[in-house]
Amino acid sequence: MSNEMLWIILMIVNFTFILLSYKLFGKLGLLVWSGFAIILANIQVLKTVELFGIVSTLGNIIYGTSFLATDILSEKYGKKEASKAVWIGFFALISSTLIMWLCLKFIPHESDFINESLVDIFSIMPRITIGSLIAYLAGQLHDVWAYHYWKEKFSKDSQLWIRNNLSTMVSQLIDSLLFTFIAFYGLFEIDVFTQILITTYFMKWLVAAFDTPIVYLAKKIDKPIFK
Structure with a gap:
């Protein structure tokens, strides 16, 4: 396959689960x-793949659903609840x-077989986290503000x-520029870095x-199964 x-299937799965969660x-x-989304996105983003003929990182779909979540909250519950979601994501990532980081400081037992993999994944996360935190806050807070600004117009x-x-x-553009430069500039050759930025x-x-129909579907959900 x-x-x-796989990317299309992954997007459908993510949209299905966020609707199911709601x-x-x-x-x-x-x-x-x-x-949950911001933590998993920062792990997935470490994997580079080729999509549509150019280099890309994973994590863009589930990260995008964090914007979808705040848009649904903005639409149905207002700016205060949407802002709460932003700060929950911020706290979860930190x-x-x-x-x-503290777990990696433990000296592994000689029987351990997973520590090196954990180091590979999480040792780079402080840089990823700094980039993500700055980009996440700038993008998400703009998204919450812009959603209510445009809601007054439309x-x-x-x-x-x-x-x-x-x-x-627009919020995704702000987020992508900030995150890519902080997290990846200097780690890749310039042509690969440029492709990652664009993709x-x-x-x-x-x-x-593609998430617009999901917002419409979420708007029709009145009462959760588990109150």
Whole structure:
């Protein structure tokens, strides 16, 4: 199966789970998802693949769902709840990075077989985390602000797609520029770095474009199964 097909399947799976999270647990499900998504995205982003003929990193889909979560919260519960999701994600990333950094300081037993893999994954995370934290806050706080700004301009239900895309796509551009330069500049050759920068935004842009129907579906969900 090609990377492109797997990418599409992965996007469908992510959208399915975020809708399921909201259907099962309501607002709480989206708040939990915000913390979960940012942690997993920072692990996935360490893997580079070829998508549509150019170099890309993984993590763009699940990271994009964090913007989807705040857009749903903004639409249904207001700016305060959407901002809470942003800060939950911020806290989750800082705490998980610190905890894993301390875990790596333990001297492994001679029977250990996983420590080197953990070091490979999490030793680079402080740089990834710094880039992600700065980009995440700048992008997400802009997204929450922009969503409500555009909601005042395009307040009808039929115009939901306009406020969703205008807020998310600009926010994703801010996020992609900040994160890519802080996290990856100097780690890759310039041509690979440029491809990662372009594909990082392009993939997030695609996720933002395809998540619009998910916002409409979420808007129709009234009561979670587990209150």
